[in-house]
Amino acid sequence: MKDIIDHSMSLKYAVIERKGKIYAVEQKHIMKSDKVIVWTSTMLSAKSWRGAIISDLSGVDRQWSPVRSIPIKPY
Numbered sequence: 001m002k003d004i005i006d007h008s009m010s011l012k013y014a015v016i017e018r019k020g021k022i023y024a025v026e027q028k029h030i031m032k033s034d035k036v037i038v039w040t041s042t043m044l045s046a047k048s049w050r051g052a053i054i055s056d057l058s059g060v061d062r063q064w065s066p067v068r069s070i071p072i073k074p075y
Contacts, residue, residue: 011039013046015053022057024050 012027016034024046030036037053040046 011041013040013043014038015040015046015049022050022053 014025014027014030014036015038016023016025016030016036018031018034022037024043026043038046038049040049
């Protein structure tokens with residue numbers, strides 16, 4: 001359990017919604033009125049999530065995800 005708490009405390013970046021717009025910001029720039037969508041450990045990851053969320057909201061059919069996944073192939 002402590003590992004999960006330590007990891008969550010290390011998440012210093014977030015993707016937020018502020019006045020209808022999506023931003024990738026550092027933890028210290030988050031305001032009380034912001035809606036936090038995703039916490040990340042790097043700004044690069046936050047920007048990737050921001051791009052993915054914006055493309056989803058605008059109806060773009062993207063071929064990538066900010067989260068790495070390995071497809072399972074049947075034998």
